[in-house]
Amino acid sequence: MIRTLLAAGAALCTLALAACGDTGGTGQARNGVWAAGSSTVFPFTTRVAETFSRNQGGATPRVEALGTGGGIQAFCQGIGPATPDVANASRRMTASEFDMCAQNGVTEIIELQIGYDGIVVATARSGASFDLRLQDMYLALAKEVPVNGALAVNPATQWSQINSALPAQRIQVYGPPPTSGTRDAFLELGMGPGAERLPELAALKASDEDRFEAVSHTLREDGLWIDAGENDNAILQTLTRTPGAVGVFGYSFLEQNRDAVKAETIDGIAPSVETIADGSYPLARSLFIYVKKAHIGVIPGLQEFVNEFVSDASAGRGGYLEDRGLIPLQPEELARQRQIAQSGTAMARPE
Known part of the structure; x- marks a missing residue:
C-alpha cells in the first residue's frame, strides 16, 4: 500500500546542495522516499516500495504515476524535500531535461537501467488479429501521410485501407498522452522507423531531418x-468494452492481463521475454530510474531503497519484479548497475 509521506518535521538543513532551512517552499521536511514518473515503471517501483517497507520498517515510499515527462519535470525542479528523490522513466533522460535539472541546481544525477519492457499493440482476445508492419502503424496513425507523392492529412479510416491483409474495421487506437515515456518510445521505435520505409519520407529524412522528425512523430488529431x-x-478496460479497439501500452500490463487481451505481431514478431530481451521485437525498450545524489544520506532510506531496486532479489532473473512483468537485464549488466548505485556515479549529459 502506498501512503503519502510528506510529514511535518524539522527543516532539512543538512541537504548538501541547498541553503540551510530550505524546504523547497513547503515548510516541511520528509521522512521517507518519494518517486514519481512513468506509469510503466510505477508497478515495479510500487513493488520495491512494499518490499523495502516490509524489510526496513519505517515509512512506505510515496510513488506517483505522472508519466515519464511529468516525473522528470518534477524531479528537475531543484534540491529539497519539495521535489522527488527518484524519477521513474520508460525512456532515457534527454539532453534538454538534463539541462533543465542543471539550471535548477540538480547537478548530480545517478542513472540506473532497471530492465527491459516492450510496447505492445493489443486487442481484446475476442477481436480480429493483426500482423502489423511498422509502415502500417505509421500510415494508420500519422497526422500526415504521402498521398499522390505529397504529404497530406491522413485520409485512412479503416485498417484495410492501409494494408488489404488487415481487418476491414475502423481505426480506433487508444494510447498514452504526450507526457508519457511510452508514447515517446512508441514514436521513436515505431512511427519513425515506419515512416522511413516509405520512399517519400525516406527522401525527406535525407534532405531535412528536423522536418522528417516533426512529421513522423506527429499523431493524427481527428479522433x-x-x-x-x-x-x-484504463486502456485495457477500454479494449474489452469497445469492439475493434486497439491499445498501445507496456508489455508488463499485457502479462498481467492475458486473459482479457492479446498482443499483435509487429513485422511478424510477437512480444515475449525472449524477443524483448534480445532486441528482435521492434518495440523493445529499456526502463530507468534517476536518483538525486544530493538527497542520498539526507532523505531517510533513499540509498537502501535504490539498493533494493537493483538487487538480485528484485531486478534479477527470477526476482519479484520479473513476476510483475519486468524483463531482467543480463546478470553482468545488473551487476554493473548495482555498482553505479553503490558508488553514486553521476551520469554524463546525454548526447
Whole structure:
C-alpha cells in the first residue's frame, strides 16, 4: 500500500546542495522516499516500495504515476524535500531535461537501467488479429501521410485501407498522452522507423531531418488516435468494452492481463521475454530510474531503497519484479548497475 509521506518535521538543513532551512517552499521536511514518473515503471517501483517497507520498517515510499515527462519535470525542479528523490522513466533522460535539472541546481544525477519492457499493440482476445508492419502503424496513425507523392492529412479510416491483409474495421487506437515515456518510445521505435520505409519520407529524412522528425512523430488529431491518460489499466478496460479497439501500452500490463487481451505481431514478431530481451521485437525498450545524489544520506532510506531496486532479489532473473512483468537485464549488466548505485556515479549529459 502506498501512503503519502510528506510529514511535518524539522527543516532539512543538512541537504548538501541547498541553503540551510530550505524546504523547497513547503515548510516541511520528509521522512521517507518519494518517486514519481512513468506509469510503466510505477508497478515495479510500487513493488520495491512494499518490499523495502516490509524489510526496513519505517515509512512506505510515496510513488506517483505522472508519466515519464511529468516525473522528470518534477524531479528537475531543484534540491529539497519539495521535489522527488527518484524519477521513474520508460525512456532515457534527454539532453534538454538534463539541462533543465542543471539550471535548477540538480547537478548530480545517478542513472540506473532497471530492465527491459516492450510496447505492445493489443486487442481484446475476442477481436480480429493483426500482423502489423511498422509502415502500417505509421500510415494508420500519422497526422500526415504521402498521398499522390505529397504529404497530406491522413485520409485512412479503416485498417484495410492501409494494408488489404488487415481487418476491414475502423481505426480506433487508444494510447498514452504526450507526457508519457511510452508514447515517446512508441514514436521513436515505431512511427519513425515506419515512416522511413516509405520512399517519400525516406527522401525527406535525407534532405531535412528536423522536418522528417516533426512529421513522423506527429499523431493524427481527428479522433482515431485517442489519448487515454497515464493509466494503462484504463486502456485495457477500454479494449474489452469497445469492439475493434486497439491499445498501445507496456508489455508488463499485457502479462498481467492475458486473459482479457492479446498482443499483435509487429513485422511478424510477437512480444515475449525472449524477443524483448534480445532486441528482435521492434518495440523493445529499456526502463530507468534517476536518483538525486544530493538527497542520498539526507532523505531517510533513499540509498537502501535504490539498493533494493537493483538487487538480485528484485531486478534479477527470477526476482519479484520479473513476476510483475519486468524483463531482467543480463546478470553482468545488473551487476554493473548495482555498482553505479553503490558508488553514486553521476551520469554524463546525454548526447
